[in-house]
Amino acid sequence: MSAQHNELRVGMVGYAFMGAAHSQAWRTVNRVYDLPLRVRMAAVCGRDESQVAAAADRLGWQSHTTDWRELVARDDIDVIDICTPGDSHAEIAIAALAAGKHVLCEKPLANTVAEAQQMAEAARAAQADGVRSMCGFNYRRVPAVALMRQLVAAGRIGTIRHVRAVYLQDWIVDPDFPLVWRLRKDKAGSGALGDIGAHIIDATQFVTGQRITRLNGLTETFVTERPLPAGSSGLTAAAGGGADGAAPATGAVTVDDAALFMARLDGGAIASYEATRFATGRKNGLRIEINGSLGSVAFDFERMNELEFYDATRPSAEQGFNRIIVTEPEHPYLSAWWPPGHGIGYEHSFTHQARDFVEAVAAGDDPAPSFTDALQVQQVLDAVERSAGLGEWVAVESAFSTAPS
Structure with missing residues (x-):
């Protein structure tokens, strides 16, 4: 860290969807929050020279490179954003x-x-030398989700009984949608399960303070072959090359299109999860509901500035789900934004993530979620795949025994 200039100099690897979202956060965070360090967007890295140069100019990076190893070796870089x-x-x-x-x-x-x-072991070893690490689960930084956690932690819904979480998208419903990297196991690891299922696993464990211990999973791939993307390389074609009116070359989809599982949590709650990219009409439908002995809370990302709260301790004549507009300055993250009632958007969750990361690094604290927290989510993903293959309940390996951070 460049203490002399009170800067945190960031080098980012990748500049597509997530790179653009992270760039927005790094550009914005010091303009919104009063932080002990000033972020400098030092360099961005990508494989294609002309494209990464254009991305650096468009996204606000001071320099660019095509070699991430060069980025890691630079003395003027404090943070690597992957x-x-x-x-x-x-x-x-x-x-x-x-x-x-x-x-x-x-x-x-x-x-x-x-x-x-x-990665978790490397992070723990580096921690001893003051090197910090964090995994980017941005939905826990949505103010309404952070408020859910506060209400649950304060005991406002009592003992948690049920957890329900879904994440519904539809961007690959068309069977002619190309075989992009997210549909290849060698690149993505899994499909809807890891891409969007990981978000609801982290978010529910964050909100409830409970971890998934056992589960019974099901996965499905609805479209098993897709056209190869234009200019694709390193893929094995399953059909002709598409010349002279021939059918376009296709490749195998090697990940799940949808994943569902039932689960038990270590605090006694039971849960259900669904992640799919085949929910026709749903663009980014993330919804979480937690039911407890004294009340319930529910969040829907399509109404991301709202939280539903049911207080069963109220007189029966006054009961019903209350709609909380999460825009007040005392709500999580919102003191630096707009006057009450003026909503925020998806990109703000990344700015909040950058704020938390910068503050932790400046204070010498470990930001959350840690790599160990993220390892536990990975173990849940692995358990879902194992369970789906076996057709039975399986235990989730545990990275540690403390409550989710």
Whole structure:
């Protein structure tokens, strides 16, 4: 960390969807929050020289490179922000931690439990030298979700009985949608399960303070072959090349399109989860409901500035779900934004993530969720795949025994 200039100099690997979201956060965070360190967007890395140069200009990075190893070795970089597909997370993160760089890594932490374990071990070793690391589960930074956690922790819904979580999308319903990297196990690790299921696993464990211990899972792939993307390389075609009116080349979909599982949590609650990219008409339908002995709370990302709260301790004539507009300055993260009633959006969750990361690094604290927290989510993902293969309940391996952070 550049204490002389009171800066935190960031190098980011990857510049597509998540890279753009993270760039927005790094550009914005010091303009919104009064932080002890000023972020400098030092460099962005990507494989294609012309495209990464254009991304650096568009997203606000001071320089660019096509070699992440060069980025990790630079003396003027304090943080490595990893926004690449999951197959490269472990190699980049472990190298960065060994070089003394703080690391922010997008979720899921890795493609396999073994890789996630290596990353968690590297993070623990680096921690002794003051090097910090965090996994990017941005939905826990949505103010309404953070408020859910506060209400649950304060005992407002009593003993938790039920947890219900769904994450519904529809962007691959069309069977002619191409075989992008998210549909390849070697690149993504899993499909809807890891891509969006990981979010609701983390969010529910964050809100309830309970971890999933046992589960019974089901996965399904509805479209098993898809057209190869234009200019794709390294893929094995299953059909002709598409010339002269021939059918386009296709490749095998090697991940799940949908995943469902029932679960038991270590605090006694039971839970159900559904993650799919085949919910026709649903674009980003993340919904969580927690039912307790004294009340319930529910969140729907399509109404992300609202929280539903049912207080069963109220007189029967006054009972019913209350709609809380989560825009007050005393609500989590919102003191620096707009006047009450003026909502925020998806991108703000990444700004909140950057704020928490910068504050933790400046204070010498460990930000949450840690790589060990993210390893536990990876173990849940692995258990769902094992259970789906066996057709029976399985136990989730535990990275540790403390409550979720």
